[in-house]
Amino acid sequence: MRSRAVGDIERLVHAAGAGDGVLAESIESIGAEAVARIVMAEVVDRADLRGCPPVAVSFRLRTEGTITEMIVDKSGSGVTAHPATAAAASRTDATVEQSLVEVVRGVFGPRGAGSSATRVLRWRDIDGPESFGRPALAFEPVRRLLDSIDRPYHTSLAEWCVRSGSDKWGVHQYPQHYERHFDPIRDRPLTILEIGVGGYDDPHRGGESLRMWKRYFPRAAIFGLDIVDKTALSTPRLTVLQGDQSSATDLERVVRATGPLDIIIDDGSHISAHVITAFHTLFPALRDGGVYVVEDLQTSYWPHFGGKSGAYNDISTSMGFLKAMLDGLNHEEIDGREPAPTDAAIKGMHFYHNMAFLEKGENRDGGAPSWLSRI
Incomplete structure (x- = not known):
């Protein structure tokens, strides 16, 4: 069962792709303070304030008749977002006032849906003429925070x-290669599973690629799977599950937790038998139009990983x-071929150095006309 917080995020993601009325109703139902916490946690996660000086920024988020104030604090120990107190609000370096509906749409909405029409930005200690001679130290961290709202699709996957x-x-x-396939669907409310969390046997290490996917797909629910218990790495919109990719039973349990999937990425053990088991078990859970990716295919030629050279x-x-599945793309043209379960379910395959992309979809275009000789 998914937690209420996860359900609230999913609701906001879907409402952010609808009209203002639908989004406002969702915010009212969840509660303005809970929504403000959710959206500012996402902003802090994306903003990357490393290298910036300490700063405190107030976000005054307006709904119908009320203002919810959150403070983003950047200090030597990290970055946090928390509800404002009177004392904290009086010491901020900048204040951002904006409609909560607008902020939620900017953070969780589809590409191009965001707006800053209601935003008002005020700075502390900017009245002197020296302020125009050199930028205040707070300018850069505030810019990064606001960019995480206004430009969630600007940063490339490599970055x-x-x-x-x-x-x-x-x-x-x-x-x-990922961007060639994923950029067109980057702003959809996807469900993504990556096998392999990283960090070896340490339960508190790894998750780098999962965090990358969370930031690259700002509306997606991200799931990771590892044989080691790394569930402590879970964060909002990112859930880590424990299981063995060579066990069909474990993988079936994973699918029950995730529901239907839009993207599956196998970056797990890279052992051939495990890759094949995972595909047989997980591919049926992939939605039509979904993409199945297998990484590090060089191990297919290495005996240590169950591969064979030559x-x-x-x-x-x-x-x-x-x-072997490549021929299945043309299954309707091949007389006497033993049908494979994936023949009519894979509509495209793309191979690159050490990786492959399989597109799921109806592959029933029909064969050549019967009058055309095949002999």
């Missing part, structure tokens, strides 16, 4: 990789298994 510490860029060069079409290896 999020570096900021989050993911090895998908640098050690690998995966973002160029046996390029052996279906017990990851690459051999995937290549």
Whole structure:
């Protein structure tokens, strides 16, 4: 069962893609203070204030007849967002006043839906002429906070990789391929599962790629799966589950927790038998139009991972298994071929260095006309 907080976030994500009336009703139902906490936690998570000086910023978020005030504090120990007290509000470096409906839509809405029409920005100690000669120290952290509301789709995946510490860029060069497939659907309310959390046996390490996906897909629910219990890494919109990708029973339990999936990324053990088991179990849970990705396919040629060097079409290896499905794209054209369960369910396959993308969808375009000779 999902927590109430998770349900509230999902509700806000969907309402942020609807009209102002629907969004205002959702905010009223959840409660303005609860919504303010949710949206400011998301802003703080995205803003990346590393390298910025200490700052305190007040966000006065207006709803019909009320104002909910939150303070973002950046100090040496990190960044927090919390409800304002009179004492804290009096010491802020800047104050942002804005409609809560507008802020929620900027943070959780689809691409291009945001607006800052109701925003008023006030600075402390900006009256002297020296303020116009050099920017105040607070300018940069406030800019980053507001950019996280106004420009959630501006940052590239490669930049999020570096900021989050993911090895998908640098050690690998995966973002160029991911963005080709994922950019068109980046602003949808997706459900995403990545197998493999990282950090080896330490329950408090890893999650870099999961945090990257959370920031790249600002409206998505992100799930991670690892054989080690790393559930402590869960945060709003990011849930870490424990399970073994080689166990169909564990994977079925995962699907019961996630529900239907839009994107599945296998960055787990990279052992061929595990990759194949995961695909057989999880692919049926992928929605039509969804994408299944397998990373690090070089291990298909390494015996240590169950691969085989020189046996390029052996279906017990990851690459051999995937290549066997290529013929299924043309299954209606091949006389006498034994049908495979995926023939009519995969409409596209794309291979890049060490990775493959499979697009799920109806593959029933029909074969060549009967009068055309095939002999």
